[in-house]
Amino acid sequence: MVNNLKTYAVLTLVVIGLVFLGIGCTGNENSEGSSSVQETSSEGTSEAEAPAAEAQSIFLKGSDTVLPLAQAEAEEFIIEYPEKSVTVTGGGSGVGIAALIDGEVDIATASREMKAEEIEAAEANGITPVETTIAYDGITVIVNPENSVTELTFDQLRGIYNGSISNWKDVGGEDHDIVVISRDSSSGTYEYFKEEVLLEDEYRPDALTQPATGGIVSEVSQNANAIGYIGVAYLDDSVKALSLDAGEGFVAPSSENILSGEYPLARALYFYTDGEPSGLTKEFVDFVLSETGQSLVTEVGYFPVSQ
């Protein structure tokens, strides 16, 4: 028994030691690297605590796409006004909007517009949703760098996602089956892509579904025949972004093309508040729209609202 206890103690110490070693190696990079920001669900919360002196705090909840941006804005805001507190959590656009309807949050973040039935539900609860556009986001279609295909028309993209095109040779590539990857149905990006690209069609039922953007990037970077779509902030060198043609010629997902509106898969990111923002909520919204706030938008990987 004593022997057993000893083994446990030694083992625990070794594991704890390794863990601390790990923290020491990576801790610093994580806190500043914007490329390492992962899309997280509601667990990924960033809490900012203000000194108790003047308990002024607001609460944001919603889109995982907006989450890294909202976190960066909140952190910067608190550095400037240490006595105030802004708490940000993710969970998905629908979660945030539902919380706004129930009056639980000051700001709902969303990567899509509120639906008519959601606005109705809010009004029934005595809440008037007011929309503020805080940034723009481009959705890029990505393939493996080994893939010879560099551009797709919307019709080809729709064919690939609804299942009528299943081989890369039908769109100018090599003779391989296409592995189609989508987000899960709780993602705002999933719905946006469905509305813009698939129109009335369904996703093909055998598409792989990934719970997070990180999963899509990981699979596409490993699988030469895969295709997926991600927010442009998550684009890196391990995958290749395609140019798209919605009827007016091929457009690359560059920042100029997304800002000018030429790139066909660009969308706005929103804050929703109950009525016009006031008090601390207004201060925070104004901060996000200020020059400092909008420069953070660029840093995180999205596109600022042109003023």
Place this chain on the structure above:
Amino acid sequence: MFNRNYKEKTIESVLFSVSALTVVILFLICLFLFRDSLLLFKDTSLMDFLTGKFWYPTSVNRQFGLLPLFFGSLIVTAGAILFAVPLGIASAIYISEIAHPKVADALKPFIEILAGIPSVVFGFFGLVILVPVVQKMFNLPTGQTALTGSIMLGIMALPTIISISEDAISSVPSTLKQGSLALGATRWQTMYKVIVPAAISGISAAVMLGIGRAIGETMTLMMVTGNTAVIPAFPEGILSPVRTMTATIALEMGEVPQGSAHFHALFAVGTVLFIITFLINLIADSIKKRYRFKVD
């Protein structure tokens, strides 16, 4: 004297209310689960739900067919059990009967640490390491398959199976073992003719608990099985992507409008899972009772 009595009574009633509270909580959870899932059957028939072959929760003609999810869970769990049960029982026999006590003492804590690793870590390992390996080995379009899920799940179920079977094997009375050896049986014969049959109730319980863990596992499977809601073929479907019941709930609960048919459908899937786990526990219990009688 009076004081002591009073103390005793207090402790007794506190313990009673704690256990009563547990029962009440369980009852309320069931009530909540069943109520929300029953609301689905206002506009979808029970037969359509149980025998439907398509899961299109957000389409215009939405369909809530349980079969693809059910078979997804089934094939992944079956694969995991095929791989984890022989390995688990073999390790348990090795640790309790063959290994030098020092080796066994070193092995046990390692196995228990394996149980403490968060499932998201297993999932990440599977996604980054195992998925490409499976894809290359079988030359598949994607490595996110039921097989990948089964292997990860098997690894995760191993600690449960090993530690509980090991307990069962160690608690077989040594008189049985000595009797067998005294009659001239070899160590190997003693193991598989005497010790394992004598411990079979505990081993079955271990296997059942392993299945229970496998059915309920969510995070790892969501990350490595591809989440494709298509009924897998049998047995070659083990090499195709699948979606399990738990992964469906976790994937879709995030943004489903509360009170919608989709919301209730997810609760109905939860109810089916609950019933399956309940049945597994019942079976484990009855196996335990039946075999214990024989040994005593």
